[in-house]
Amino acid sequence: MASPINPRPFxxxxxxxxxxxxxxxxxxxxxxxxxxxxxNESKGGLFVETRGSFIMGDEVVVVYGSPQGMDMKRSGKIxxxxxxxxxxxxxxxxxxx
Numbered sequence: 001m002a003s004p005i006n007p008r009p010f011x012x013x014x015x016x017x018x019x020x021x022x023x024x025x026x027x028x029x030x031x032x033x034x035x036x037x038x039x040n041e042s043k044g045g046l047f048v049e050t051r052g053s054f055i056m057g058d059e060v061v062v063v064y065g066s067p068q069g070m071d072m073k074r075s076g077k078i079x080x081x082x083x084x085x086x087x088x089x090x091x092x093x094x095x096x097x
Contacts, residue, residue, distance in 0.1 A: 015044065016042035016043040016044045016093070017042060018040045018041065018042045018047075019040060019041055019042065020039070020040050021038055021039070021040060021041055022037060022038070022039070023037065023038040023041075023064045023065065024036075024037055024038075024064065024065070025037065025038050025048055025062050025063065025064035026062070026063045026064070027048055027050060027052075027060050027061075027062050027086070027088075028060060028061040028062075028063070029054075029058055029059075029060050034050055034051075034052045035050065036048040036049055036050030036085070037049045037050070038062075038064060039085065043090075043093050044089060044090055044093040045076060045079070045087065045088050045089040045090050045093075046062065046074075046087075046088055046090075047080075047085055047086070047087050047088075048062065048085055048086055048088065049084055049085040050084075050085055050086060051084070054078055054081050054086050055078070056078055056079070056080075056081060057077055057078060057079075058077060058078045059075070059076075059077050060075070060076060060077065060078060060088060061073060061074070061075050062074050062075075062076070062088060074090050075090070075091045075092075076088040076089050076090040076091050077089055077091070
């Protein structure tokens with residue numbers, strides 16, 4: 001199992017624990033596919049290391065493999081953009097849609 005990230009309590013805005021991981025993923029903005037790698041995830045969202053041109057609030061779909069070998073498809077919106085990656089908040093935390 002992946003280890004949780006232990007952020008300083010005063011920095012943390014998330015209500016769910018984040019877990020480090022290394023999963024290949026595709027981020028779709030409409031029909032445009034952008035490859036990346038998930039660096040951490042939680043019940044409510046994830047961070048994808050990727051390159052591209054992004055806009056805060058863009059609706060995206062992230063497709064990646066589960067530990068059971070099934071494709072996961074999660075929708076959400078971009079809530080953080082930093083050089084080298086994006087933070088995505090899921091539309092339905094804890095659910096696959």
